[in-house]
Every structure is written in C-alpha cells, then in structure tokens.
Amino acid sequence: MCEEGTAKKEPPDWIFDNIAEASKKARRIYTIYVSLRAYCGITVVSTTDLQLVLNLPARLPIINIEVSLEGFYLIAPILCILTFVYLQLYLHRIKGLITQLKTTYDFREHRRTYP
Numbered sequence: 614m615c616e617e618g619t620a621k622k623e624p625p626d627w628i629f630d631n632i633a634e635a636s637k638k639a640r641r642i643y644t645i646y647v648s649l650r651a652y653c654g655i656t657v658v659s660t661t662d663l664q665l666v667l668n669l670p671a672r673l674p675i676i677n678i679e680v681s682l683e684g685f686y687l688i689a690p691i692l693c694i695l696t697f698v699y700l701q702l703y704l705h706r707i708k709g710l711i712t713q714l715k716t717t718y719d720f721r722e723h724r725r726t727y728p
Contacts, residue, residue: 621717621718621719622717622718622719623718623719624714624717624718624719624720625718628710628713628714628718629714631710632707632710632711632714635703635706635707635710636707638703639700639703639704639707642696642699642700642703643700645696646693646696646697646700649692649693649696650693652674652675653689653693655674656671656673656674656685656689659671659672659674660682664682665682668681668682668683669682670682671685673685
C-alpha cells in the first residue's frame, strides 16, 4: 500500500503481460465452455423419447460413439460446472491483477487494459 505522501511508481511491463496472458487463457476457456454447452445441447435435442423411456444409448454427434444416457446426463453437467468454475478462477485472477495495477502503480493509461 502507498501512504499519502509517497508517489506511486510507473507500472512495469510484466503486469501488462500477465493481464494479456490471463485474458488469452480466459478467452480459450470461455470458448471451450460455450462449445461444451452447445455440444451437450445438440446431444440432448437429438435424443428421442424412445431412447429416454427404454434407456437406450445415445449417439454423440460428430465423434459418433454410443454412450449411456444415464452416464451422459450425469457427467455432462459436472463437466460444464467444472469448466465454468475454472473460467471464474481466471476472471478473478484478471480482476486481481487489474486491481493491483490500479492501487500499487501510477496508472493513467486506462485504455491499455481494455480487453
């Protein structure tokens, strides 16, 4: 923390590099999360009522393999939740880096951290 009478230092480039790298990783995780949800949605929509009633296996689109519906409906939401939590951890990290930048250093170029 900085006292009233002391001046803040100029921000180093490593903090901007860390923010940029964390943002890139968060973007990749977000893309994976949205793709996973879309894939699960396609699988659910392609499941017929007969498959649900008779507990027949579901054929996953694109990779074209059969899995049990019970296993799919158990594992898919867990994967989505874990991916979402992982995304939130990265977003929290980015927020912490930006807060550190604003409180520790003399930061006047607000456009430099724009996503």
